[in-house]
Amino acid sequence: MTKKIVLIGAGSAVFTQGLVADMILSPDLGPWELGLVDIDPQALETAEGLSRRMIEARGGDIGLNASTDRRDILPGADIVVATIGVGGRRGWETDVFIPRKYGIYQPVGDSVMSGGVSRAMRMIPALVDIANDVKALCSDAFFINYSNPMTANCWAIHQATGVPVVGLCHGVFDTERQLAGFIGAPLNEVTSLAVGLNHLTFMFDLRWNGQDAWPLVRGKLAKEPRQPDATLGEIFSEEGEWEDSFKAKDNPFCWQLFETYGAFAAPGDRHVTEFFPERFPQGKYYGKILGVDAYPLEAVTAFGDQVYAEMRAQALGQKPLDTWVFERAEGEHEQLIEILRSIQNDQRRVFSVNLPNQGAVPNLPADAVLELPAAATATGLRPLQILDFPDPLAAIINRKLAATRLTVEAALSGDRKLLVEALLADGAVTDPEVARKMGEELLEAHRQYLPNFFPS
DSSP states (O other): OOEEEEEETTTOHHHHHHHHHHHHTOGGGOOEEEEEEOSSHHHHHHHHHHHHHHHHHHTOOEEEEEESOHHHHOTTOSEEEEOOOTTHHHHHHHHHHHHHTTTOOOSOOSSSHHHHHHHHHHHHHHHHHHHHHHHHHOTTSEEEEOOSSHHHHHHHHHHHHOOOOEEOOSHHHHHHHHHHHHTTOOGGGEEEEEEEETTEEEEEEEEETTEEOHHHHHHHHHHSOOSOOTTTTOSBOTTSSBOOOOOGGGOHHHHHHHHHHSOEEETOHHHHGGGOGGGSGGGEETTEEBTTTBSOHHHHHHHHHHHHHHHHHHHTTSSOOOOGGGTOOOOHHHHHHHHHHHHHTTOOEEEEEEEEOTTSSTTSOTTSEEEEEEEEETTEEEEOOOSOOOHHHHHHHHHHHHHHHHHHHHHHHTOHHHHHHHHHHHSSOOOHHHHHHHHHHHHHHTGGGOTTTSOO
């Protein structure tokens, strides 16, 4: 029977490309009907053209339709995937550049600190609207969110609509793969347990064929050079590819946390440092500045612009279609397909997902959205009960959950005072007047995307 999957935010061309490739490579789950949605006509044209060329190149059993209005596409959907980015890369840059004027430096700015809070203000209303349409038009659909800030977004959707959204991210998957490589173990022989918030998930148990693998990690760590060098914080290698090596000197802060708490924080320093702004005043990070010469944001957004231009040229037939995507290594897209396969066949495989806690981790709030392990069954995703999550790690997560809770309330209500409190609770800014002034500047910069703060 044909399955209908709807991708909202299809203009996120890299994600769309990967998902279409995975659908083509997974005929056991098909045939498919793919609906593409994006409010930007040019972005939608790019996504649709690229998808059609890929399907034609490999003869995929995939029907395709597209619209700028999701209500045209949602009816009958079995799976709905949200990958929206309200404001695009320019909005993302604004989230980071305005706080820099106030001495706040971020390497990413999509989850926490001032940039993450700002992003949540415009993402949450848009995702709540999408969730309400899912409830009205395809209430039985499996609703998946990839958009950041993941924790705040999913929490707001659950709280405001009751729609059972699932948040997916490849951070824990990638970290497990990297740690396996670090100790020389085949990935399919390595398992882990990890709990936390998206982009701060503590892997507190790691096993190789069922045996504790942390002694192997510590042994390798003792032999590794630990002193960060000039390459620390690089986004790209000399060849212009994403770094895929995993060396102790590349994540000094996460290894410091590991030595203190006995758990490795996924997905590494680029994201994890943002949850500890008090440890990196003025962005100072091992002789560099976060977001400037360590994990420079400008390099990431420029790379995204370049990739989009390449994909648009392929979509319009101006360049040959890249075929590497059909042979690439596993990543976030396969996680979605593998979850769907495990649900369809009741394989009960375990994945890292973002869901309401609901008592699965007793030393964290029941209503909070956590990144935690869950089994993908024929009855849906069922969180594993984690009775041994260490209390010291829970203390760190609880502190960040308080700021996330305020962020969600501010975004849903459009309350400026709560926005200031969210910025202060996050910890990147400690002066209430600075938080108020910066908050107002961020709101004004994003006015067109903030219906809750600027009702028409």
